[in-house]
Amino acid sequence: MATIIVTENVSIHEDAEKLQKACKGWGTDEKAIINILGHRNAIQRKQIRQAYEELYQEDLIKRLESELSGDFEKAVYRWILDPVDRDAVLANVAIKKAETEFPVIIELSCIYSPEELLAVRRAYQSRYKRSLEEDVAAHTTGDLRKAFACLHHFWWHDIPICNLGAKLHIFFVGLVTTYRYDGPEINETLAKSEADILHEAIKDKIFNHEEVIRILTTRSKAQLKASFNRYRDKHGTSITKMLLKDESNVLQKALHAAIRGIEDPKKYYEKVLRNAIKRSGTDKDALTRVIVTRAEKDLKDLKELYYERNSVALDDAVSKETTGDYKKFLLTLLGKED
Template identity: 55%
Template sequence: MATLNAISDKTSIAQDVEALHLAFKGLGTDVNTVIRILGHRNSDQRQLIIRAYKDLFQGDLIKRLESELSGEFEKAMYRWMLEPADRDAVLAHVAINQGRKHYHVLVEIVSVLSPEEVLNVRCAYHDRYKRSLEEDVAAHTTGDLRQFDILKLGFDFEHLLVGLVSAFRYGGNEINAKLAKTDAEILHESMKEKNGNHEEAIRILTTRSKAQLLATSTATEMIIAYPLPSDFHKALHTAIRCISDYHKYYEKVLLNAITRIGIEREDAITRVVVSRAEKNMKDIMELYYKRNSVHLEDEIAKEFHGDYKKFILTLLGKEI
């Protein structure tokens, strides 16, 4: 279930736009009004607001928000205002350009989403960057490869990433139990082996249907703690986790962001909350409570502050 408390569709978009315009006026911004409005509108409503703002004030609302707001709050609002596929295209692009340690975001996006949703992200990527997503992924991983000069695992890393991005998985529920067993063994071997032959593991993970992969990952315990000696192994691990149970995966991303102090913790919180507030954030929050015996919203209230905290809690359905 979603956590977003969106108001009814009968709301007046024109009134919203007028109120936002007023909130931007004069010195300083009436941030509370901005959060009160945009933190309670669903994706369709936000797109209508963007269009109405353009019609009424000949301005780009997203750009205006960027100039009115700042820091992590601005970043979160920017992501929130984009349509889901466009947002994921931006997140993927940022991850690709930030280098190897951000590639898990890319793996996460294409492994969590449905085949059709991944396709929409690829279309949005075309529109925005005038290249294909797989083109940028391949170009960047190849670049890294030369730099790091760990040839075989470098190739494997590139093939896995490009394969995950390019996959258009069959969406049916048919399962081949025998195949699941042999696939599981191959994936298991690949996770254990530093210098193994990973071609088969890549083939399995980038071409099988999700239902089949789910049967595969239950056929053996894939998500046990492996040492993950390379970026390839990390990507393989992330993909398996996202495909097997992305609620659990997101719960872990949030837990890490809450408990580990670092400059990029807001990035993770924002990504999960903004992506999931209109989908199944409530389920992720319940899982978080079940596993950690603390409420996610309490942790966020404790760890963060200011407008950013206000906005994230609003998206989590917790008024303050």
């Protein structure tokens, strides 16, 4: 369930006027901005943007960008965009970050529905005039090369290490380009045989990862869950537990995250929140991302899960780790009444 408290029957015109007033003159009325936008759903926000444009011949998003700053600005920007557009922006930011872990990409391909991912790919193209996969591919190739260059000391290391970079690259490109079958039909024989393939690959650690990548990037979620279940039946432990044993390897880490996202999206997000909060300095980008993208979907469930797992309310944890308008805005999205 969602967390945001949406005000029904609002006057879109009035909202646009209030936002203009909040931005006008010296200083900005951040509280008014939070009070309005933090209580409007995606459709209302879109209508407000349109009304604002008609009334003031100005792009509300650009105006807010110039008025606000820091984490608060980022959060408002992500919130006010159309959801598919926002996801396109999140993906683009992630790609440019030069990291070898792409949680955004794992979320789009393993948690979003195939149609949702496709909508984000379309939004990405219309915004950047390039495809999502070409940016992921162009970026990961160069960067992973650099990331692994330091390890190229001995010629006999060259092949497996190159392979690791290349495979991580293949994995991410495979994830963003996938258009999984979304029906309920599964093939039980295949689930058993691919559970075995996964087991063999994890045991061997390096050599057969291409099979794991193939399975994770092409099979339907229902089929994958069946394979994970057969894995658990046969080996008495979950596939993620097995993978965890070698978390130093970046590819294993990415595979692990993808499997977790497919197995249980809510648990996956709870862990992202937990890690973001417990990191020294707090991973604000991750915190903002989960709150903004899930506030209209299942953030209430994530809050419950967070409390169960940490014995601390998510609101309280967020309160402790953040400050100012950013904090107020996140808490509003988390459904905290003033």
